Amino acid sequence: MNQKLYYKDAYLQTFTAQITKQARDNDGNIYVVLTETAFYPAGGGQPHDTGQLNQIPVINVEEIDGEIRHYITEEIHTNDVTGYVSWKRRFDHMQQHAGQHILSAIFWDHFNIPTIGFHLGREIVTIDLETSDLSSETAEEASYLANQIVFESRPITVQWVNQEEAKQLPLRKEPTVTENIRVVIIENLDYNGCGGTHPKQTGEVGPIQIINWERHKGNIRLTFVCGWRTIELMKRNHALVKGAAQQLHSKEDDIPNKINQLLSSQKENEKALQAANEKLILVEANELLQQAEKTSFGKQIAVNFTDRSMQKLAKLAALITEQDEHIITYFVTQNGENLQCICACGKAVEQNMNTLLKAALPLIEGKGGGNQKSARGGGKATISGEAFLAHLIHIQKETQEA
Known part of the structure; x- marks a missing residue:
């Protein structure tokens, strides 16, 4: 655990270390193992970090057979390296992962709906909820309660415990390991065994926005975004609404009425066109009969x-x-x-x-x-x-x- 600097400080962006191993995997990809690292390897639903080692790009990080492999684009010819973690990507993952903890806790505590799956993608985050149905009212209330936790800026802390100590905590589920159990705690909300990176307080998660949900293998797969992703989504949606208002020559609030008018007009035009086509084909049939x-x-x-x-x-x-x-x-x-x-x-x-x-x-x-x-x-x-x-x-x- 001492080698995993991202557990000591999730905000660490630069570090120095020594190479203990440089090799190629079975597919010929180059990787190095370091004495210690701030690069987070993929795991627990959270993607890996990227960045640089001595200006050489780090394109993947995986923990395999007890060693953290940093996959790089070319060999490194020095023993000492300086690592640079891509902060934008790291902080984005911290926001999304902590947001998932908050949203999952809200669904369980207030609606008795547990989370049974989690995926942090490049643009969206999904959780699988163990329920066959989800109403708009429930989703809206869950979103409100989750953002209330964000605005309260509650502390997010980490506690390392053993198996006996873990049994004394109100964990959401049984730990998958029996020693060095890492518990992420959101004050007065959540105790969760988790190996991911998280911010120091819920306020850093930023706004949580539920986008959509659909049935998936008998359960509900819910899509959402947090923090900067929410802001980017708002920017894109605002640009779309603004563009639509300009195209429709209307105010933004009047877009639904304008669309309804256009749809009604389109239906009338389609009926008129169908009637005209019926007449044309009848005329064509008569002309062919004459010939x-x-x-x-x-x-x-x-x-x-x-x-x-x-x-x-x-x-x-x-x-x-x-x-x-x-x-x-x-x-x-x-x-x-x-x-x-x-x-x-x-x-x-x-x-x-x-x-x-x-x-x-x-x-x-x-x-x-x-x-x-x-x-x-x-x-x-x-x-x-x-x-x-x-x-x-x-x-x-x-x-x-x-």
Whole structure:
């Protein structure tokens, strides 16, 4: 424990030490072990510190087989080193980790909801709460109570105890070790066995903001931020709100009303557009009917389109075949590298559209199907739409003649 300077002083940013080992791990990554260190290794849900050793970047810190390995980008050629801990990252982790202690204690003490998981990410922090549901009212009250603890700036202290001494303390859970048990204490709130770094008082945690929560494996995963992360979140959100107000030409307080007006207007426009499209497709169907080609079995319409949806072509074919029971429609559309086709006929036509289409699709390595009156499918655009139309009509004629 004497080697772990971050336990003696979590605020220590610079230190000197000697290299006791320099090696590569199984993946070829260079690391050094020091006589003592202020670099915190990853563990207990808290990420590792970063910084420099003699101006060489420290990119990872892990405790493996009882030694703290400082992973560096290149070898160090001196025995003595000066370490520089990235304070911005360290203090951020101190804020988030202490904030988690506060929030978890509030959920347990006031709502009887224990925390069963914790993760400190680069942008957000999550805790897994052992409950199947969480109301907005509970989350809001928990946030208020947690921030009340922050504003009271209660002392955060550390006590090292043995197993017998630990049993006398109101710990949240059983310690995972049996000796050198480190207990983080928030005055009149929390006793927690923890190996992380924390500030000296709750006031340094800064504002705690719950962002969201969702169901996760039968429990609730709650997302939040603390301290400077909360301030950055507020800045981003304010910029978004300000930008939205400018775009909407409104005051910030009036944004919800403006959005409701826009949504209402959009729905009306969508209805009007749908009605216009219905009229257009009806006009198109009538125009195609006028251009229908007479054949020995009745009439046919063969059209090659580009970038038309199958839904719209199916609607168009249905309108035409409803108006003329003796007609067959062949619609082909090329969408990028794909050819799609729909064959449909009126109720007086005896030919099977499903059989016809399936006979033609192998030419484009396609698949599809349907019923006697309507079938659709698609494949690769290895030939032009016009060529595939001709292929369809050729198969239809051969079938008719047979």
